[in-house]
Each structure stands twice: as C-alpha cells, then as structure tokens.
Amino acid sequence: IQQSIECIIMNHTAAQLFSFLCVFVGFVLGSSSSTAFVLLPRHHQLHHHLAVGDSGGARTSSGRQKIVGTQAQTPTLLGVTANTKNLLSFNDNDYDKENDFNVELENEELNRLLGRYSEQSRQDRRKLYNAADWVRARAAERFSESVSTTFQSGLIRQLSKELIFMAFVSTFVVVWNGLTTTGFDDLFGIGIGAAPLLAGFPTLELPLAPFTLSITALGLLLTFRTNASYSRWNEARTAWGKVINDSRSIMRMSCIWTTTSTTTRGATATSNSLYDGKDMTTNNNNRHNDTLLRLGEAVCLFSRVLMNRTLPSQEDEANFQVYLNENMTDQEYAMVIRKAKHRPTAALAEISAILVDLDLNPIHHVEIERAVTGLCNALGVCERILTSPVPTIYTRHTARFLSLWLLSVPAGLWEPFGMTWNHWGTIPVTVLLSAFLLGIDELAAQMEEPFSILPMEKMCQSSIRTPVMEQVERSTTTK
Numbered sequence: 453i454q455q456s457i458e459c460i461i462m463n464h465t466a467a468q469l470f471s472f473l474c475v476f477v478g479f480v481l482g483s484s485s486s487t488a489f490v491l492l493p494r495h496h497q498l499h500h501h502l503a504v505g506d507s508g509g510a511r512t513s514s515g516r517q518k519i520v521g522t523q524a525q526t527p528t529l530l531g532v533t534a535n536t537k538n539l540l541s542f543n544d545n546d547y548d549k550e551n552d553f554n555v556e557l558e559n560e561e562l563n564r565l566l567g568r569y570s571e572q573s574r575q576d577r578r579k580l581y582n583a584a585d586w587v588r589a590r591a592a593e594r595f596s597e598s599v600s601t602t603f604q605s606g607l608i609r610q611l612s613k614e615l616i617f618m619a620f621v622s623t624f625v626v627v628w629n630g631l632t633t634t635g636f637d638d639l640f641g642i643g644i645g646a647a648p649l650l651a652g653f654p655t656l657e658l659p660l661a662p663f664t665l666s667i668t669a670l671g672l673l674l675t676f677r678t679n680a681s682y683s684r685w686n687e688a689r690t691a692w693g694k695v696i697n698d699s700r701s702i703m704r705m706s707c708i709w710t711t712t713s714t715t716t717r718g719a720t721a722t723s724n725s726l727y728d729g730k731d732m733t734t735n736n737n738n739r740h741n742d743t744l745l746r747l748g749e750a751v752c753l754f755s756r757v758l759m760n761r762t763l764p765s766q767e768d769e770a771n772f773q774v775y776l777n778e779n780m781t782d783q784e785y786a787m788v789i790r791k792a793k794h795r796p797t798a799a800l801a802e803i804s805a806i807l808v809d810l811d812l813n814p815i816h817h818v819e820i821e822r823a824v825t826g827l828c829n830a831l832g833v834c835e836r837i838l839t840s841p842v843p844t845i846y847t848r849h850t851a852r853f854l855s856l857w858l859l860s861v862p863a864g865l866w867e868p869f870g871m872t873w874n875h876w877g878t879i880p881v882t883v884l885l886s887a888f889l890l891g892i893d894e895l896a897a898q899m900e901e902p903f904s905i906l907p908m909e910k911m912c913q914s915s916i917r918t919p920v921m922e923q924v925e926r927s928t929t930t931k
Contacts, residue, residue, distance in 0.1 A: 573606045574898070618882055618883055626862070626878055656866070657866055663857070673853060676846075684899065688837050688906060691837075692908065694829070697826075702827075703748055703751055707926070744927055750799060751920055753799050756912050758796055758908075761834070800827060837902065842900055
C-alpha cells in the first residue's frame with residue numbers, strides 16, 4: 453500500500469511538472485500559456501475548458517447543466533479537477549460566449565499568420581502570362597539568372613529558419629565530435645592540444661548505409677506529395693478555365709438570342725397592333741437592354757463571388773465590398789449577396805432568374821442553362837479542393853520522415869568529410885541538402901491550396917468582365 457501511494461504521488465508530481473514545462477515553453481516562445489497548452493492533445497484541452505468554467509449546477513430551459521466546479525481547484529495533467537464527482541456540462545450562454553471567444557482567437561491567429569512572408573509572397577505569384585512573358589521565360593539566360601538569384605528566391609526566404617537550424621545542428625555535430633575524438637587543427641593543419649577535451653564521451657556518427665537505403669522511400673514520398681499538389685493546382689486552374697468559358701458563352705448566347713427574339717416580336721407587334729408598334733418595340737428593347745445589363749453584372753459577379761469564397765475573408769472581404777459598391781447597378785441585389793450565407797449559390801440563382809425574365813425560346817433557354825450548370829460544377833470542384841486537403845496522415849508522416857532524415861545527415865556526413873578542415877565541409881553540404889529536400893516539400897505545400905496563388909482577380913477582370921460587358925454593350929447598341 454505504501455508503495456502504491458508513493459507511486460501515485462510521484463505520478464502526480466510528474467504531471468504537474470510536465471504542465472509547468474508546457475507553460476514555460478510557451479512563455480519562452482513569446483506567447484501566453486495558452487500557446488503552450490496547444491502542446492496537449494485536443495481532448496486534454498477540452499477537459500481543461502470544462503474544468504475552469506463557472507460554478508453552479510442549475511439546469512437551463514434547454515435541459516443543459518451549467519459547468520460545475522471551482523476555479524480554485526488545481527487541474528491535473530488532463531485538465532480535470534480533483535473533484536471527480538462534479539458534473540461537467542455546458543450552459544447555452546456560456547457556450548456561446550466561449551465560442552465567440554474562440555472565434556476571436558482564431559481570427560487573431562489567422563491575421564498573424566497572414567502577415568508572414570510566406571503568405572504575403574503568395575500574392576506575388578498570381579501572374580497571368582501573355583506572349584511576351586513566355587518569350588522571357590524561355591530565354592537562354594534563364595539558367596544563369598536562376599542561379600544568381602538563389603538567395604533572393606522566395607522559397608529560400610521561406611525556409612530561412614529551417615536552414616539556419618540545420619546549420620546549427622551540423623555545427624554542433626562537428627564541434628562535439630571534435631571535442632570527443634579527433635580534436636581540432638589550426639589553419640596550418642597542426643593539432644591543437646594533446647588530447648580531445650571530452651575524451652570518453654560518445655561520438656555523433658552514423659554510417660551512410662541507412663541513408664542510402666531510406667532515400668528511395670523518402671524520394672517516393674516527396675514525389676507523390678508534389679504530384680498530388682500539382683494535380684490539385686491543375687484541377688483548380690481547369691475549373692477556373694471552365695468558369696471563364698461558360699461565363700462568355702452565357703452572355704454570348706443570351707445577347708444574340710435575345711436580339712433575335714426581340715426583333716421578331718417587334719415586327720409582329722408592328723404588323724398586328726392597332727397602336728403605334730414602334731413605341732412598343734422601343735419599350736421592349738429598353739426592357740431587354742436593362743435585363744441584359746443585369747445578366748452581365750450577375751455573370752461577372754459569380755466569378756468574383758467564387759474568388760471571395762476561396763480566399764481568406766481577412767484578405768478579400770474589404771475588396772469584395774468595394775466591388776459590390778462600384779460595379780453593381782442593383783444595390784438591393786448587392787445587399788442580398790452581402791447577407792447570403794452561401795454567396796455563389798445566390799449568384800447562380802440570380803443568373804437563372806434573369807434568364808427567365810428574358811423570355812427566351814425554350815430550346816435556347818435550356819442551352820444557356822447548361823452553361824449555368826457548368827458554372828455550378830466548377831464551383832463544386834473549387835469547394836472540393838478547398839475543403840479536402842491531401843490526407844494529413846500522409847503529409848505529417850512525410851514531414852516527420854524528412855525532418856528525422858535531415859537531422860541525422862550531419863552524423864552521417866561527418867566521417868566522409870574528414871578530408872576537409874576539421875570536418876567543416878559537413879556544414880554547407882547539410883544546408884544544401886536541406887534546401888533541396890525541404891524546398892520540394894515547401895513547393896508541394898504551396899501548391900496544395902492553389903487558389904491563393906492563382907491570378908483569380910485578373911481572370912475576373914480581364915478574362916471575364918471585359919469580354920462579357922463588351923458583349924452587352926454591342927448588343928444594346930445594336931438594338
């Protein structure tokens with residue numbers, strides 16, 4: 453019994469010590485203790501939030517209980533108070549307040565991450581190529597320019613912390629092995645000191661065979677990750693290509709077929725009406741001109757709404773509101789879009805409603821609706837890519853494999869680079885290998901979410917809005 457009690461006390465002390473270390477690490481990283489609390493599993497965090505709630509046990513009208521417990525009680529490793537008899541459940545108001553607080557914390561964290569260079573640089577990659585860009589891209593000087601601008605590369609700048617850390621690890625391995633085994637030589641190759649200062653300590657050295665055997669598996673993992681990410685980028689670009697084509701087709705068919713049907717109805721009215729058919733035709737033309745203008749704005753709005761759907765609200769929401777104010781004639785419909793929970797669907801519904809107002813030939817109407825359905829299909833593709841990443845179990849395993857492999861590289865390269873001065877050749881080679889392999893993984897991470905590197909704003913403006921509104925102008929002028 454005494455041994456069991458001592459074991460419980462020791463485990464409790466270890467739990468408190470582990471919690472303290474988590475908080476201390478979070479403080480060292482420059483944030484509050486809540487950052488360190490993230491080191492615990494999610495279900496542990498849930499227990500902690502349950503443990504620090506308001507005291508009391510009254511039930512609300514919805515049947516839920518308020519959080520029971522006192523803040524004076526010290527939570528254990530799992531975040532559960534020592535009083536296990538208390539019932540832990542949520543009150544409606546407490547849940548809403550906590551949910552709003554968590555959303556606010558998530559927004560602050562997202563704003564902080566969006567301010568990093570890795571996110572800011574993604575905006576610089578949104579380039580829509582033209583013929584002149586392709587001429588420059590295949591110039592003979594591209595190799596020399598790529599090498600000369602290596603240290604200006606955005607990819608290298610994004611990996612700067614990782615590469616500095618790998619340089620530190622390789623330097624530590626070289627210095628440690630020098631202190632434990634070989635000692636150091638001066639610039640003339642003469643040994644300094646009679647014996648190593650830390651003789652008898654283990655040497656950080658590994659044979660190259662494990663690296664030779666494992667590099668194939670690591671290469672396959674990185675290759676599959678890169679191919680999967682590129683496939684996602686290509687599929688997103690293909691979906692946007694369909695949005696461009698279908699938007700143009702909707703406006704082209706609507707303008708041409710509306711002009712034909714309006715002319716036919718005007719001629720019929722002129723020959724059959726007892727009144728002035730000219731005025732009736734003019735009124736019909738004005739009404740259809742207004743309807744075509746609404747349709748053009750609605751078609752352009754869909755692509756802009758799709759862009760807003762796939763970008764963080766912190767980046768695009770303000771610009772989207774400006775677009776609605778400046779480019780939408782019908783501000784009542786703009787308000788509908790602002791309040792819509794799913795804006796792309798509302799934009800598609802407006803397009804279909806305007807097509808009904810055009811009173812087209814049923815065959816023509818069905819044909820145009822096929823193009824509208826194509827827009828909906830492209831929307832589904834974009835949402836699927838946005839909400840379904842490459843399985844995290846794969847990406848995390850690849851990241852762990854790559855990290856452990858690179859951390860072990862200095863120990864494997866130390867002996868082969870014994871011909872260099874004090875084995876210091878290990879350091880630049882380790883950094884170079886890290887830059888290549890981490891760069892491949894970073895490329896895959898950059899392409900995995902393709903929308904923030906696609907030139908969607910330029911496609912909305914130059915590829916969709918310009919030809920669509922030009923078609924509207926030609927059709928209304930012709931009438």
